[in-house]
Amino acid sequence: MHFFNQAYEGTPLWDIPRPQGEVVRLEEAGEIRGRVLDLGCGTGENALYLAGHGHETWALDFSPKAIEKARAKVGPPRAPVRFVVSSALELPALGETFDTLVDCGLFHTFLDPHRPVYAAGVAAALRPGGRFFVLCFSEHEPLDWGGPRRITQAELRSTFGELLRVRWIREARFETVGRPLPGRAWLAAFDSRRGGTPRTRSKSQPHPPRRNRPSR
DSSP states (O other): OHHHHHHTTSOOTTOOSSOOHHHHHHHHTTOSOSSEEEETOTTSHHHHHHHHTTOOEEEEESOHHHHHHHHHTOBTTBOOOEEEEOOGGGGGGGOOOEEEEEEESSGGGOOTTHHHHHHHHHHHHEEEEEEEEEEEEBTTSOSTTOOSOOBOHHHHHHHHTTTEEEEEEEEEEOOOSSSOOOOEEEEEEEEESSOOOOOOOOOSOOOOOOOOOOOO
């Protein structure tokens, strides 16, 4: 936690002043449904965007400094978000369930022993018919600048595939600030293995989703 709290004393490279473009495209395509939890929310841009589009939104981060900054953004004209200082490795302690979980840049920070704990927590927090989206740096992102671990499709499947249904994995871009980076990433979509229909809300006809690249 100390690393992230120190990072949020300034502006870390992942803290862009807007929602990630991949999150915007998911929302426009109607992929984000019902009650939302943003995992590793940072200073809250993704969560605030989704709340502004009619979703009841919770957001958590392990860094108190990140949540302090996120809470400072709440207020008219921005829609309310429930920001919580908490570990994504302790999701059952939250005592809540959601229709959609979003992870933008959290999974690729975990050590190997943390991965099954995280996957189990995500599966338990999803309502029947729920959806989970992960945006993480891929193995195609250059290593010369350091940064978090690079993730392969095989790692995504092996971590989440037993508890959740893999719907698709496609090439994506992780946006950053400061030094320009390629931002080569995977965006993965998983569904709860428990049956049911997630809550939806009426809205104008969403934009059609982008054509997905075949999963490898």
